[in-house]
Amino acid sequence: MKTNLMKTIREQQPIVLNVANHVTPQRVADGINYIGGSPMMMADPLEAADLTKIADAVVLNLGSTNPTAQALMLGAGETANRLHKPVVFDPVAVGATPLRRKRTQQLLERAPVTLIRGNAGEVAALAGVSWDQRGIDAGQGSVDPVTVAQTAAQKCQCIVVLSGPTDIITDGTTVYQVENNAPMLTTNVGMGDVLDGILGVAAGISTDLETITTATGILPVAAELATHQYPDAPFSFLAETYNQLARLDDQTLQQRLKIK
Amino acid sequence: MKTNLMKTIREQQPIVLNVANHVTPQRVADGINYIGGSPMMMADPLEAADLTKIADAVVLNLGSTNPTAQALMLGAGETANRLHKPVVFDPVAVGATPLRRKRTQQLLERAPVTLIRGNAGEVAALAGVSWDQRGIDAGQGSVDPVTVAQTAAQKCQCIVVLSGPTDIITDGTTVYQVENNAPMLTTNVGMGDVLDGILGVAAGISTDLETITTATGILPVAAELATHQYPDAPFSFLAETYNQLARLDDQTLQQRLKIK
Amino acid sequence: MKTNLMKTIREQQPIVLNVANHVTPQRVADGINYIGGSPMMMADPLEAADLTKIADAVVLNLGSTNPTAQALMLGAGETANRLHKPVVFDPVAVGATPLRRKRTQQLLERAPVTLIRGNAGEVAALAGVSWDQRGIDAGQGSVDPVTVAQTAAQKCQCIVVLSGPTDIITDGTTVYQVENNAPMLTTNVGMGDVLDGILGVAAGISTDLETITTATGILPVAAELATHQYPDAPFSFLAETYNQLARLDDQTLQQRLKIK
Numbered sequence: 001m002k003t004n005l006m007k008t009i010r011e012q013q014p015i016v017l018n019v020a021n022h023v024t025p026q027r028v029a030d031g032i033n034y035i036g037g038s039p040m041m042m043a044d045p046l047e048a049a050d051l052t053k054i055a056d057a058v059v060l061n062l063g064s065t066n067p068t069a070q071a072l073m074l075g076a077g078e079t080a081n082r083l084h085k086p087v088v089f090d091p092v093a094v095g096a097t098p099l100r101r102k103r104t105q106q107l108l109e110r111a112p113v114t115l116i117r118g119n120a121g122e123v124a125a126l127a128g129v130s131w132d133q134r135g136i137d138a139g140q141g142s143v144d145p146v147t148v149a150q151t152a153a154q155k156c157q158c159i160v161v162l163s164g165p166t167d168i169i170t171d172g173t174t175v176y177q178v179e180n181n182a183p184m185l186t187t188n189v190g191m192g193d194v195l196d197g198i199l200g201v202a203a204g205i206s207t208d209l210e211t212i213t214t215a216t217g218i219l220p221v222a223a224e225l226a227t228h229q230y231p232d233a234p235f236s237f238l239a240e241t242y243n244q245l246a247r248l249d250d251q252t253l254q255q256r257l258k259i260k
Numbered sequence: 261m262k263t264n265l266m267k268t269i270r271e272q273q274p275i276v277l278n279v280a281n282h283v284t285p286q287r288v289a290d291g292i293n294y295i296g297g298s299p300m301m302m303a304d305p306l307e308a309a310d311l312t313k314i315a316d317a318v319v320l321n322l323g324s325t326n327p328t329a330q331a332l333m334l335g336a337g338e339t340a341n342r343l344h345k346p347v348v349f350d351p352v353a354v355g356a357t358p359l360r361r362k363r364t365q366q367l368l369e370r371a372p373v374t375l376i377r378g379n380a381g382e383v384a385a386l387a388g389v390s391w392d393q394r395g396i397d398a399g400q401g402s403v404d405p406v407t408v409a410q411t412a413a414q415k416c417q418c419i420v421v422l423s424g425p426t427d428i429i430t431d432g433t434t435v436y437q438v439e440n441n442a443p444m445l446t447t448n449v450g451m452g453d454v455l456d457g458i459l460g461v462a463a464g465i466s467t468d469l470e471t472i473t474t475a476t477g478i479l480p481v482a483a484e485l486a487t488h489q490y491p492d493a494p495f496s497f498l499a500e501t502y503n504q505l506a507r508l509d510d511q512t513l514q515q516r517l518k519i520k
Numbered sequence: 521m522k523t524n525l526m527k528t529i530r531e532q533q534p535i536v537l538n539v540a541n542h543v544t545p546q547r548v549a550d551g552i553n554y555i556g557g558s559p560m561m562m563a564d565p566l567e568a569a570d571l572t573k574i575a576d577a578v579v580l581n582l583g584s585t586n587p588t589a590q591a592l593m594l595g596a597g598e599t600a601n602r603l604h605k606p607v608v609f610d611p612v613a614v615g616a617t618p619l620r621r622k623r624t625q626q627l628l629e630r631a632p633v634t635l636i637r638g639n640a641g642e643v644a645a646l647a648g649v650s651w652d653q654r655g656i657d658a659g660q661g662s663v664d665p666v667t668v669a670q671t672a673a674q675k676c677q678c679i680v681v682l683s684g685p686t687d688i689i690t691d692g693t694t695v696y697q698v699e700n701n702a703p704m705l706t707t708n709v710g711m712g713d714v715l716d717g718i719l720g721v722a723a724g725i726s727t728d729l730e731t732i733t734t735a736t737g738i739l740p741v742a743a744e745l746a747t748h749q750y751p752d753a754p755f756s757f758l759a760e761t762y763n764q765l766a767r768l769d770d771q772t773l774q775q776r777l778k779i780k
Contacts, residue, residue, distance in 0.1 A: 023285040023301045025543040029709040034754065039709060040613075041543045044586035050617040066304035066328070068586070093300075097310040187506060189289040189299060234294065235502035242755035246707060283545040283561045326564035326588070353560075357570040447766060449549040449559060494554065495762035 001259065002211040005202065005218075006250045010036035014204025016197060017042060017055035019072045021063025021092065024190030028059075031194035034245040035218060037201035043068075048075030056204030057085060059196050060107070062100060063092040070103050077111025086203035089113040090196045095125035108156060114207055116152065117161040117196050120145050127152035146175055159209065161216055163195060169213045176213040179258040182223035182241075187234040195219050217257045222248055224256065261519065262474040265462065266510045270296035274464025276457060277302060277315035279332040281323025281352065284450030288319075291454035294505040295478060297461035303328075308335025316464030317345060319456050320367070322360060323352035330363050337371025346374040346463035350456045354378070355385030368416060374467055376412065377421040377456050380405050387411035406435055419469065421476055423455060429473045436473040439518040442483035442501075447494040455479050477517045482508055484516065521779065522731040525722065525738075526770045530556035534724025536717060537562060537575035539592040541583025541612065544710030548579075551714035554765040555738060557721035563588075568595025576724030577605060579716050580627070582620060583612035590623050597631025606634040606723035610716045614638070615645030628676060634727055636672065637681040637716050640665050647671035666695055679729065681736055683715060689733045696733040699778040702743035702761075707754040715739050737777045742768055744776065 002008075015038045020028055025041050032039040042051050045068065052058060058080045060073045080087045089107065094100045104126070107113070116126065124131035124141055127148050131141035141148070149162040153172035162168040167178040185191040195216070202215030219241070226240035262268075275298045280288055285301050292299040302311050305328065312318060318340045320333045340347045349367065354360045364386070367373070376386065384391035384401055387408050391401035401408070409422040413432035422428040427438040445451040455476070462475030479501070486500035522528075535558045540548055545561055552559040562571050565588065572578060578600045580593045600607045609627065614620045624646070627633070636646065644651035644661055647668050651661035661668070669682040673692035682688040687698040705711040715736070722735030739761070746760035 020543070021301070022282060022303055022542060023280070023289055026546060026709065027286060029543055030755075033707060033709050041541070041584070043542055043584035043589070044619065047585070047617045047619045050619070054616065064301070064303035065307070069303070096314065097307045099304065099307045099310070187293060189286065189293050232507065233500075233503040234506045235290075235499045239499060239755045239759060240753075243753040246754045247752065281561070282542060282563055283540070283549055286546060324561070324563035325567070329563070356574065357567045359564065359567045359570070447553060449546065449553050492767065493760075493763040494766045495550075495759045499759060 001254065001257065002214040003254055004250055005211065005214045006248055006253060008205055009201055012205060013038050014056035014201050015040060015054060016057050016059055016200040016204060017051050017076060018059045018197065019061060019069060019076060021061045021193065023063065024193045027190045028193045028197045030242065031245065032197040032201055034242055035198060035201060037204070039197065042072060045071035045075045048072055049079045052076045052079035052085065053083065055085065057088065057200045059088045059200035061090045061092060061193060061196065062094060062104060065100055065103055073107055074110055077107060077113065081111050086114040086207050087111065088115045088117060088196055088200045088203055090193065091116060091118050091122045091126060094122050095131065113158050115159040115161065115199060115203060115212065116156055117163060117199055119192065120148065120162060120164055123152045123160060123162045124148050126156060128155070150175065159207065159212055161199065161212065163192060167216050169209065169216055171209055174209055176209065177260050178213065178217045178220065179260065180217050180220035180224055180256065182220055182227045184227060184234045184237045185223050188238045191219065213259060214257070218248065218253065221253055221256045261514065261517065262471040263514055264510055265471060265474045266508055266513060268465055269461055272465060273298050274316035274461050275300060275314060276317050276319055276460040276464060277311050277336060278319045278457065279321060279329060279336060281321045281453065283323065284453045287450045288453045288457045290502065291505065292457040292461055294502055295458060295461060297464070299457065302332060305331035305335045308332055309339045312336045312339035312345065313343065315345065317348065317460045319348045319460035321350045321352060321453060321456060322354060322364060325360055325363055333367055334370055337367060337373065341371050346467050347371065348375045348377060348456055348460045348463055349373040350453065351376060351378050351382045351386060354382050355391065373418050375419040375421065375459060375463060375472065376416060377423060377459055379452065380408065380422060380424055383412045383420060383422045384408050386416060410435065419467065419472055421459060421472065423452060427476050429469065429476055431469055434469055436469065437520050438473060438477045438480065439520065440477050440480035440484055440516065442480055442487045444487060444494045444497045445483050448498045451479065473519060474517070478508065478513065481513055481516045521774065521777065522734040523774055524770055525731065525734045526768055526773060528725055529721055532725060533558050534576035534721050535560060535574060536577050536579055536720040536724060537571050537596060538579045538717065539581060539589060539596060541581045541713065543583065544713045547710045548713045548717045550762065551765065552717040552721055554762055555718060555721060557724070559717065562592060565591035565595045568592055569599040572596045572599035572605065573603065575605065577608065577720045579608045579720035581610045581612060581713060581716065582614060582624060585620055585623055593627055594630055597627060597633065601631050606727050607631065608635045608637060608716055608720045608723055609633040610713065611636060611638050611642045611646060614642050615651065633678050634723060635679040635681065635719060635732065636676055637683060637719055639712065640668065640682060640684055643672045643680060643682045644668050646676060648675070670695065679727065679732055681719065681732065683712060687736050689729065689736055691729055694729055696729065697780050698733065698737045698740065699780065700737050700740035700744055700776065702740055702747045704747060704754045704757045705743050708758045711739065733779060734777070738768065738773065741773055741776045
């Protein structure tokens with residue numbers, strides 16, 4: 001694993017450019033800032049290229065898909081590809097509507113991404129595996145999630161982080177699993193988006209699988225610490241998770257990480 | 261009253277599709293999620309119909325009215341009508357500008373709604389009663405709020421929830437009043453929008469007046485419990501109100517509800 | 521200084537109309553509401569003039585610049601000028617892209633503003649002083665920040681509030697400095713936007729330099745009080761800063777203000 005990730009983040013302070021959804025941008029920007037990155041959020045396709053140039057990584061979120069958001073994603077994604085900067089993509093509810101599938105396909109064709117982060121239902125949709133998704137929730141399927149993640153990684157030729165009670169990180173061949181978890185993360189809307197932002201910060205440093213796996217553990221480790229203090233108060237838990245993100249050091253992260 | 265509302269919500273987990281404003285969507289999505297519903301927020305009229313099909317109820321908010329928001333409201337509202345799904349509408353500051361009145365009229369003509377939730381000034385504007393509204397605040401008027409709510413319900417042929425220190429729930433004939441209240445709710449922007457979301461969750465189960473009245477009490481009951489702990493710290497109060505929403509059971513709700 | 525500012529705000533409850541960015545509008549609206557103002561947020565250029573008419577001050581934020589936001593800023597700004605209402609402008613990351621510079625220039629030409637609030641990098645860009653800005657962060661420069669602020673104020677013919685560890689308030693000639701500060705303010709994204717909102721509330725009462733200087737101290741004074749309680753927990757600090765904003769009276773503000 002990447003044993004000096006937190007220290008490196010705070011030294012390099014990667015700039016992460018976000019095409020966020022319209023629900024959780026504050027939460028995402030705070031998450032990036034709390035661990036030591038520098039968030040930028042944008043809204044005009046006309047400056048997508050200029051802002052991508054000053055970013056260390058780009059995070060694209062399908063949550064509030066519309067023509068402007070799609071133009072933002074394409075503009076930032078294409079520039080990032082040209083400049084060899086990493087792109088994290090969250091295909092929110094991609095299986096829910098034909099429009100989301102079409103726009104995802106267009107993005108992946110025109111601007112290949114470095115890393116896809118989604119729940120089981122979303123990754124299954126990209127893998128072409130049948131899955132019973134429910135709204136924005138993960139839903140249930142009959143195929144092993146590890147196989148789902150590997151299939152999606154091979155199809156999209158990128159790293160896949162399939163998040164859930166156990167997070168699966170794979171480049172299509174090698175597989176790591178992070179078993180840290182806190183059920184109250186799903187009670188607070190947008191913690192998956194915060195994970196995307198954290199992965200963007202990490203990708204701004206390195207996109208090797210060990211760095212991404214370590215980064216995947218940051219949020220659940222902080223959330224486990226918060227759960228100890230607020231076992232049945234989900235908003236207090238959220239507040240304390242942010243406090244812990246700001247405080248987390250490499251020693252604590254490495255000690256608590258449960259990777260297999 | 262609906263004595264098993266909380267239990268039913270958590271069993272059925274109604275999916276609530278929101279056309280939110282651009283200020284409070286995080287708070288609304290959290291509110292829906294905390295009580296046990298499943299929020300979806302959308303931004304593209306092209307998928308309004310598809311998303312409405314998988315929703316149990318639709319919540320429309322006039323707060324950030326613009327042409328896209330209006331197309332979203334019409335798209336979701338018309339599909340919901342065709343599929344006989346309930347629609348909750350919040351006519352934010354409808355009396356403040358001619359544009360808001362015009363768009364509200366267009367919505368109510370093309371996609372009749374099941375329930376309108378507004379403050380006294382907003383409901384008075386719909387009822388055609390003169391009222392001194394001030395910005396987004398409720399303002400003051402000379403007519404009895406119960407009459408205002410009944411008049412609006414009859415005009416719009418739907419349930420009206422006029423919220424304030426006392427909430428008034430009426431179908432134009434029968435009137436219930438919920439006397440639970442916490443003044444700090446108005447210190448935090450968007451708690452009316454959270455109430456809309458909760459009413460959407462309830463409407464996804466049933467739109468009978470007793471269910472809606474019980475649901476109207478969920479937020480102020482949670483807020484009263486939070487007030488006991490944080491009587492003069494409005495952000496801590498907000499945090500604790502969310503904690504209480506996640507924890508609230510039917511026994512506590514029924515014991516504390518003050519309905520007349 | 522304005523020794524009865526908090527009392528006056530709570531008596532007059534100025535209505536502040538915001539063209540916010542898409543990341544922090546909730547935080548800004550809460551900040552305005554907590555100190556006793558009344559926030560309005562808008563999204564449709566067609567109602568910019570009507571909403572400006574009922575506002576006491578207008579706050580424009582360049583953060584999410586796009587054609588709609590620009591039309592909103594121009595619409596509200598021009599109406600405010602015609603009606604002699606104060607306009608606060610936050611040139612977020614104006615030095616980062618040519619698009620932001622062009623739109624800022626267009627705004628300042630067509631709708632002169634009363635007050636500009638920015639960090640050192642943003643104010644330097646307006647002053648035409650070379651500065652090493654980094655993303656949305658302030659960056660570093662070789663010129664004295666007081667000179668930077670004065671130059672910008674003279675160029676733009678308005679009050680400038682250059683915020684940082686020490687805040688500089690100037691009309692181009694007279695200079696005040698507020699030395700209250702809390703480093704955790706920068707850990708939470710959007711606290712500069714909250715400051716803009718507070719300045720909008722104050723400007724709704726008076727735009728004399730003493731009132732603006734006193735208002736500039738409200739947020740850091742509340743944040744200093746919060747820091748005492750939560751020295752190393754930035755989200756708890758944020759929550760307590762809001763609590764303190766709601767509670768702050770003129771006596772505490774005047775006692776704690778460090779102005780030179």
